[in-house]
Amino acid sequence: MVKPTDFNPMPSTIMHVDLNSCFATIEQQANPILRGKPIAVAAYTTGNGCIVAPSVEAKRLGIKVGMRVKDGLAIYPKLIVLSPDPDKYRFVHIGLRKILSDYTDKITPKSIDEFVLDITGLDMWQTGREIKNRIKKEIGEWLTVSVGIGPNRFLAKTAAGLRKPDGLDEINISNFAEIFMGLKLTDLCGIKTANANRLNRMNIYTVLDFYEADVTILKSAFQSITGYYWYQRLHGYEIDEVAWDRKSFGNSYAFYKQPSDIADLAPILQKLVEKMGFRLRRAGFSARGVHVSLLYRDFVYWHHGQVGPIIFDSRDIYKRALQILQTSPRLPVHTLAVSCFDIIKTDFIQGSLLEDLDKKRRLIEAVDSINERWGNFVITPATMFGTNSLVLDRISYNVIE
Amino acid sequence: MDIPIPVIFGKMPLRVFYAGHEHSIEKLGLHHTYRVGRTLYHVFSVVSENLFFRLVLDTDNLLWKLTEVSDGEAN
Numbered sequence: 001m002v003k004p005t006d007f008n009p010m011p012s013t014i015m016h017v018d019l020n021s022c023f024a025t026i027e028q029q030a031n032p033i034l035r036g037k038p039i040a041v042a043a044y045t046t047g048n049g050c051i052v053a054p055s056v057e058a059k060r061l062g063i064k065v066g067m068r069v070k071d072g073l074a075i076y077p078k079l080i081v082l083s084p085d086p087d088k089y090r091f092v093h094i095g096l097r098k099i100l101s102d103y104t105d106k107i108t109p110k111s112i113d114e115f116v117l118d119i120t121g122l123d124m125w126q127t128g129r130e131i132k133n134r135i136k137k138e139i140g141e142w143l144t145v146s147v148g149i150g151p152n153r154f155l156a157k158t159a160a161g162l163r164k165p166d167g168l169d170e171i172n173i174s175n176f177a178e179i180f181m182g183l184k185l186t187d188l189c190g191i192k193t194a195n196a197n198r199l200n201r202m203n204i205y206t207v208l209d210f211y212e213a214d215v216t217i218l219k220s221a222f223q224s225i226t227g228y229y230w231y232q233r234l235h236g237y238e239i240d241e242v243a244w245d246r247k248s249f250g251n252s253y254a255f256y257k258q259p260s261d262i263a264d265l266a267p268i269l270q271k272l273v274e275k276m277g278f279r280l281r282r283a284g285f286s287a288r289g290v291h292v293s294l295l296y297r298d299f300v301y302w303h304h305g306q307v308g309p310i311i312f313d314s315r316d317i318y319k320r321a322l323q324i325l326q327t328s329p330r331l332p333v334h335t336l337a338v339s340c341f342d343i344i345k346t347d348f349i350q351g352s353l354l355e356d357l358d359k360k361r362r363l364i365e366a367v368d369s370i371n372e373r374w375g376n377f378v379i380t381p382a383t384m385f386g387t388n389s390l391v392l393d394r395i396s397y398n399v400i401e
Numbered sequence: 402m403d404i405p406i407p408v409i410f411g412k413m414p415l416r417v418f419y420a421g422h423e424h425s426i427e428k429l430g431l432h433h434t435y436r437v438g439r440t441l442y443h444v445f446s447v448v449s450e451n452l453f454f455r456l457v458l459d460t461d462n463l464l465w466k467l468t469e470v471s472d473g474e475a476n
Contacts, residue, residue: 026431030430030446031446031448031453032428032448032453033452033471033473034453034473037473078474078475079475080473081475087433087434087435087444088433088444090435091433091435140430372438372439373438374437374438375436
């Protein structure tokens with residue numbers, strides 16, 4: 001017997017807005033000839049390229065995110081494969097944010113295609129419908145969003161996933177039991193096979209079992225406070241309103257021809273460091289740690305991090321990253337990634353007795369401002385020569401800059 | 402693809418001269434902008450009767466470039 005009295009009785013205040021098949025839908029918006037056709041946006045359009053966004057039509061054929069282009073083409077040989085156009089996606093993201101910010105200042109972009117809004121006091125359903133109409137009218141008629149409404153972020157997101165594309169659904173005290181009955185454990189965001197197995201070991205096989213489980217059982221299932229968090233989420237109480245600070249900056253590159261020599265890897269490493277260093281400084285940070293990771297052709301993973309004095313100059317980051325790279329096994333590399341961690345706000349850096357940090361900072365600021373003015377890294381280290389067409393602009397799903 | 406192209410425009414491109422033909426623009430799919438350094442570029446994704454054109458206007462020199470053309474079929 002479901003216990004509705006345990007569910008949060010307060011009216012819904014949270015809205016989750018999710019742009020359906022984001023990159024592919026935006027491409028179909030831009031190019032009306034592609035509308036209604038199975039298309040896919042892939043990191044690279046060659047056979048081994050990874051599909052990052054299939055269109056709604058492609059998804060209906062079984063083409064999924066993460067598939068290789070060649071596998072997508074095997075399913076549907078007429079699949080139209082496109083390269084990502086990050087500026088286009090950023091533009092639409094900003095347009096969405098502009099519309100949504102007319103309803104509340106409590107708006108959190110969760111990713112390039114997802115927003116969470118706290119719209120306490122407004123009519124949730126009317127606002128949801130109005131937002132959908134305004135997106136079509138003000139950004140593009142092909143764009144559809146799924147809107148979820150709930151008493152907390154988790155249930156609003158779950159509601160947004162109930163009907164895609166173009167859904168508008170609410171999960172609240174009066175319908176949660178019916179909706180939970182229609183979901184599998186793995187339909188819940190955050191529950192995949194391993195967590196489902198943990199729950200199964202406690203005789204929890206359905207979402208309703210999960211809802212009705214005692215908090216002590218859930219704590220045992222997850223062997224941590226996570227069990228309590230799940231109890232709160234499923235009962236409609238907010239525990240996910242957390243603003244995470246940025247902890248690192250990083251860039252990565254997947255090679256078409258997998259090199260193993262340092263001489264071939266170094267120019268790419270340099271370009272990755274230049275891009276990362278520029279982003280680090282523009283956000284007002286310096287870093288203590290540098291981390292390099294390699295995914296080899298046989299999908300063996302190698303990584304190493306090093307902590308040292310605080311650095312912000314890309315040349316210093318590169319020196320440290322190169323030292324790390326030189327300790328790695330010399331095998332064909334599929335993906336090279338570099339990141340800096342243990343970051344601190346630059347305002348708080350203590351001066352060094354050994355070098356004139358202010359002079360260095362002024363030089364770097366001058367170079368950054370020239371690059372910002374003229375774009376495309378017009379001033380770069382000579383080691384980056386020949387990498388212009390490599391390490392293209394990419395957009396991450398969960399970081400919007 | 403990055404080729405200079407003659408474009409007749411009002412608030413948006415109206416006619417494009419491409420491959421020896423004049424193409425009337427029938428629909429604007431998306432108009433977006435981006436910057437390289439401080440230079441602002443306007444991108445018009447438009448379609449004629451049967452072709453898609455991605456036209457980029459460089460606001461520094463007011464030159465139009467065609468950066469993509471397609472018939473919407475697989476390669």
